[in-house]
Amino acid sequence: MSKITILAGDFPSGNGHFSFRNFTLPGDSNHYLCETVNINQLESFNRVNRQMVTMLGVGERTERMLEDLTQDHVLFMARLKDKRRFVGLTDSRTFDKMIQARRIEGNKSEALTKAPSAA
Template identity: 85%
Template sequence: MSKITILAGDFPSGNGHFSFRNFTLPGDSNHYLCETVNINQLESFNKINKEMVTMLGVSERTERILDDLTQDQVLFMVRLKDKRRFVGLADKRTFDKMNMARRIEGNKNQPMTKAPSAA
């Protein structure tokens, strides 16, 4: 299980996780509840930069996190098919895992095509 941090969006800010094909996101402000989102529920998943996040008008806590970013950390934005979205932060290895899972799941959903005949 890999750790991610939710910085802004339609989910409360806080710590979340990514494992296999699922995000576990904070579900309420007290973090007693959480929500699991499958990678198939993603409409878009994009790497973003610090300037894009600050345009959202984030909290002071989030601004401090952005000021302390390291080379190994990646900011990303997710939009779900139900139109909710969030901005997250993960290390490069976790971001690569999420990206790979997204590609694999995307390929599973594409219909198989007939191979050309040898004739």
């Protein structure tokens, strides 16, 4: 299980995880509940830069985190099919895993839509 940090968006800021094909995101402000989002539920998933995140008007805590970024950190933005969004931070290895999982799931979906019907 790989760690991600939610910085801004329609989910509360806090720690989350990515494993296999699922994001586990904070679901409430107290972090007692969480929400699991499958990679198939993503409409878009892109790497972003620090300036883009700053334009969102993030809090002081997030500003401090952005100042301490290293080369290994990756900022990304995800938009779900239900139009909710979040900006996250993770290490480059985890980001590569997310990209690979999204690519694999996309190929599976394409294969299912192109398969001939049994009728």
